[in-house]
Amino acid sequence: SQTIHQWPATLVQPVGSPLSLECTVEGTSNPNLYWYRQAAGRGLQLLFYSVGIGQISSEVPQNLSASRPQDRQFILSSKKLLLSDSGFYLCAWDRDYQPQHFGDGTRLSIL
Amino acid sequence: DQQVKQNSPSLSVQEGRISILNCDYTNSMFDYFLWYKKYPAEGPTFLISISSIKDKNEDGRFTVFLNKSAKHLSLHIVPSQPGDSAVYFCAANKGGSEKLVFGKGTKLTVNP
Known part of the structure; x- marks a missing residue:
């Protein structure tokens, strides 16, 4: 069966520091991959998606990559985090017309 | 421009009664619709979907209804259980393979 791993689960970073969140999928090949952010009291905002190695589409302009x-x-x-980057970050995958499956998310707090 | 709207941020129901969560969309090209359930500090989990060739899909206690002319769908949970308390997201896309557009979610509370 397919699984998706996302880490770390929580992260506290100072403003201006760099960021690296990682997501891996097991049990499938050639998945579509997605990064979302859920800010407090808001829905799921798609940040990036990828249909293959090296292929990245950006949905919103920001200081994330x-x-x-x-x-x-x-x-x-991110090279330099902003206070507004705080939120709950979710990685997801899908393929072949199947529903998206999400990781457990990373709670990012910027101080 | 919010293409998928969940106008009720919260809903409270009694255990054993029916929960009805609503979702409206504006893009007439959407033809595949999904509901996700999300607990705090967890990722959303897929609940049920429906394609535009149907107007109803049922899975156990969960039924999704689609009214294409009204661009409206709803999720019915019968009977509601305390474990159903979560945030429910409606999502849609074109063709079932393009990126999903999510609503802002409705927080359901089922009271014992």
Whole structure:
């Protein structure tokens, strides 16, 4: 069966520090991969999605970036975090017209 | 422009009664609709879906109804249980394979 792993579960970072969140999927190949953010009291905002290695589409302009160095690995990064980057970050995957499956998320707090 | 709208941020029902969660969409190209359930500090989990060729899909206590002319769908939970207390997200896309557009969610509380 397929599983998705996302880490860390929680992260507290100072303003201006860098960020790296990692997501990996097991049990499938060539998945579509997604990064979402859920800010307090808001819905799920799609940040990035990828249909293959090295292929990244950005949905919103911001100081975040994403990379897909391997088929089942998706990384969310920032060089300098802002207070507004606080939120709950979710990685998800799907393929072949199946529903998206989400990881357990990372709670990011910026101080 | 919010293409998927869940106008009720919260809903409270008694255990054993019916919960009805509503969702409206504006993009007439959407033809695949999903409901996700989310507990605090966890990722959403897929609950049930429906394609536009149907107007109803049922899975145990959960039924989704689609009214294409009204661009409206609803999720019915019967009977509601305390464990159903969670945030429910409606989502939609075109063709079942494009990226999903999510609503802002409705927080359901089922009281014992």
